[in-house]
Amino acid sequence: MxxxxxxxxxxxxxxxxxxxxxxxxxxxxxxxxxxxxxxxxxxxxxxxxxxxxxxxxxxxxxxxxxxxxxxxxxxxxxxxxxxxxxxxxxxxxxxxxxxAPHPRYRVKGRDITVDLPVAPWEAALGATVPLETPDGVVQVHAPPGTPSGRRLRLRGKGMPNPRGAPGDLYANVKIVVPPKLSDEERHLLEQWARVSTFDPRRAG
The missing domain is CATH 2.60.260.20 (Urease metallochaperone UreE, N-terminal domain)
Structure with a gap:
């Protein structure tokens, strides 16, 4: 029992x-x-x-x-x-x-995207321009003929990773037109327009 x-x-x-x-x-x-x-x-x-x-x-x-x-x-x-x-x-x-959302940087995982403002002649001729990043200012090379919206990759310049490879930083090219032209600038652009055969509506 x-x-x-x-x-x-x-x-x-x-x-x-x-x-x-x-x-x-x-x-x-x-x-x-x-x-x-x-x-x-x-x-x-x-x-x-x-x-x-x-x-x-x-x-x-x-x-x-x-x-x-x-x-x-x-x-x-x-x-x-x-x-x-x-x-x-x-x-x-x-x-x-x-x-938190940032006015300049867009973060996805460890990759960071930031806009890269360039002048029309810098995009057309190619240029090395400064870019502010979370890790300080770096120099970015835009090759000749860089279109607006092109993403330039800076390998390893994204978010650091203590346990592995860091992310990448992407510079998103944004062509900025001068808000006001001098007489000489207008004259040069008019000359360019007369001799150029480029048609942006048919490009690509």
């Missing part, structure tokens, strides 16, 4: 009808959003942020943003999550990274 109380004691560590103890229980992991700039994602940063605390109210956290972090990545703050029970450890807090 089975003793019910002995069975409860062996299965649950307590007598039937009495308090049951399961030992220390780890606290729950929690998650919050962290919005950063393209520059902070590129270079990394260390900052203090204020978030709702798991136990109520708000709490200040010190966060290290890794260099080269990408959209949707999670930053783990160990032991900053929910409280444990019966002496159990706290859970972890995970910050899900969101990279």
């Amino acid at each position: 089975v003793d019910v109380e002995d069975l409860f004691e062996s299965l649950f560590g307590g007598r039937a009808g009495g308090p049951r103890s399961f030992g220390p229980v780890r606290g729950a992991d929690t998650e919050a959003e962290l919005t950063i700039s393209v520059e902070d994602a590129f270079h990394g940063d260390r900052r203090k942020i204020t978030l709702p605390a798991p136990s109520g109210g708000t709490r200040e956290y010190e966060v290290t943003i890794p260099r080269g972090v990408t959209e949707g990545s999670r930053i783990r703050l160990a032991g900053q999550g929910g409280s444990g029970t019966d002496g159990g450890p706290r859970g972890d807090l995970y910050l899900r990274v969101h990279i």
Whole structure:
């Protein structure tokens, strides 16, 4: 014959009808959003942020943003999550990274796209022009006959990757026409128009 109380004691560590103890229980992991700039994602940063605390109210956290972090990545703050029970450890807090829209840079994964303004004669004749990137100014060569909308690839100049190859940077050529011409500029353009056989409606 089975003793019910002995069975409860062996299965649950307590007598039937009495308090049951399961030992220390780890606290729950929690998650919050962290919005950063393209520059902070590129270079990394260390900052203090204020978030709702798991136990109520708000709490200040010190966060290290890794260099080269990408959209949707999670930053783990160990032991900053929910409280444990019966002496159990706290859970972890995970910050899900969101990279804010930027007026110049468009980020997809580790690749960065930026517009490259060039003058009509630079596009036609070819030129090496400066381009501002998150890592500083670089020189970009536009070959002769570069059309508007052409993407020039700068290998390895995109978002850094601590565990592998960095992304690429794409310079999107944008031909910019002078808003106002001098008399000499107008004269030269009129000369060009007279001698040129190029028809943009039939090009390509």
